[in-house]
Amino acid sequence: MSDSQTSVELPVLDISKPIDPSFLSFLAEACKKWGFFHIINHGISEDLYSKLCTLSKDLFSLPSDTKLKLGPFSSLKTYTPHFIASPYYESLRVSGPDFFASAQSSADLLSVQQSSEFSEILQEYGSKMAELSKKIVEALLTSLGDGFEKKYYESEFKNCSGYLRINNYSPPEKLEDEVEGLGMHTDMSCVTIVYQDEIGGLQVRSQEGKWMDIRPCEGTLVVNIGDILQAWSNEKLRSSEHRVILKQPANRFSLAFFWCFEDEKVITAPDEVVGEGNVKLYKPFVCIDYLKFRENNEKGKFEKIGFTVRDFAGNGLQIDG
Numbered sequence: 001m002s003d004s005q006t007s008v009e010l011p012v013l014d015i016s017k018p019i020d021p022s023f024l025s026f027l028a029e030a031c032k033k034w035g036f037f038h039i040i041n042h043g044i045s046e047d048l049y050s051k052l053c054t055l056s057k058d059l060f061s062l063p064s065d066t067k068l069k070l071g072p073f074s075s076l077k078t079y080t081p082h083f084i085a086s087p088y089y090e091s092l093r094v095s096g097p098d099f100f101a102s103a104q105s106s107a108d109l110l111s112v113q114q115s116s117e118f119s120e121i122l123q124e125y126g127s128k129m130a131e132l133s134k135k136i137v138e139a140l141l142t143s144l145g146d147g148f149e150k151k152y153y154e155s156e157f158k159n160c161s162g163y164l165r166i167n168n169y170s171p172p173e174k175l176e177d178e179v180e181g182l183g184m185h186t187d188m189s190c191v192t193i194v195y196q197d198e199i200g201g202l203q204v205r206s207q208e209g210k211w212m213d214i215r216p217c218e219g220t221l222v223v224n225i226g227d228i229l230q231a232w233s234n235e236k237l238r239s240s241e242h243r244v245i246l247k248q249p250a251n252r253f254s255l256a257f258f259w260c261f262e263d264e265k266v267i268t269a270p271d272e273v274v275g276e277g278n279v280k281l282y283k284p285f286v287c288i289d290y291l292k293f294r295e296n297n298e299k300g301k302f303e304k305i306g307f308t309v310r311d312f313a314g315n316g317l318q319i320d321g
């Protein structure tokens with residue numbers, strides 16, 4: 001890689017086909033190095049994205065005091081207003097597995113017009129994302145070892161569930177220099193599936209500490225590994241630091257779907273995943289305890305995460321690469 005390179009080339013997994021054995025080593029390598037890869041042929045049409053984008057624009061253009069009916073001091077708490085994660089970021093959470101009901105209860109409180117269209121589309125998107133997440137986890141298990149998908153999918157991942165965040169980034173009108181839309185963080189999920197619009201701005205931090213662009217590409221979704229899968233895989237899969245930069249004075253729209261273990265699951269890497277002769281890098285921990293630890297230590301802020309899953313359950317040892 002030349003020094004001037006600022007964007008990262010990630011492997012592209014065709015999720016509509018059985019995984020090609022010759023591709024597995026590229027996937028495993030990228031997941032260890034970057035914790036990111038792309039998927040194509042995911043079955044979600046441009047038309048669905050454009051509907052989601054229009055509906056989300058309508059929602060975020062509501063007055064602030066209306067949106068705050070779903071804010072941190074409300075009963076639903078599905079809306080993250082500006083100045084919590086960043087002055088330029090706001091988002092709406094839609095929880096699964098009943099995405100329709102979750103979207104509908106938010107839409108009802110805001111008295112959104114076309115609320116049933118909004119909820120139906122989110123149900124369609126949420127359930128497609130859940131199906132994709134299963135296929136992604138199966139592909140990742142296959143990349144970790146021959147037969148691992150059969151061995152571990154049912155026993156470890158069958159109770160996973162997902163939630164969605166609809167993100168709206170609004171940079172200042174007079175944008176002299178780039179600003180951080182969402183500060184550096186790692187996701188707490190097993191895997192996250194991200195759709196970013198054509199504005200771009202998602203960046204991943206290299207192991208040398210350099211920020212690299214993940215460029216948007218039509219028809220392609222970004223997948224990243226989260227903290228709890230990093231721990232479960234004994235760091236064979238990496239949860240890397242990423243952020244969002246706003247370089248243009250234009251609104252940016254993105255969707256992040258987080259696929260997570262059930263709250264009560266005890267997370268521990270199976271011996272076979274750790275591999276003979278390697279040490280377990282994490283003590284077993286209960287999933288919800290880590291989520292609470294992060295909540296308490298971040299106070300809702302994303303900037304400069306001080307603590308990660310290593311601080312919470314790491315045994316103090318570190319492997320390179």
Ligand SMILES: O=C(O)CCC(=O)C(=O)O
Binds near residue numbers: 182196202244254255
């Ligand atoms: O907006 C994006 O592209 C990424 C958002 C993200 O990293 C997150 O919500 O965790």
Ligand SMILES: [Fe+2]
Binds near residue numbers: 192242
């Ligand atoms: Fe993220």
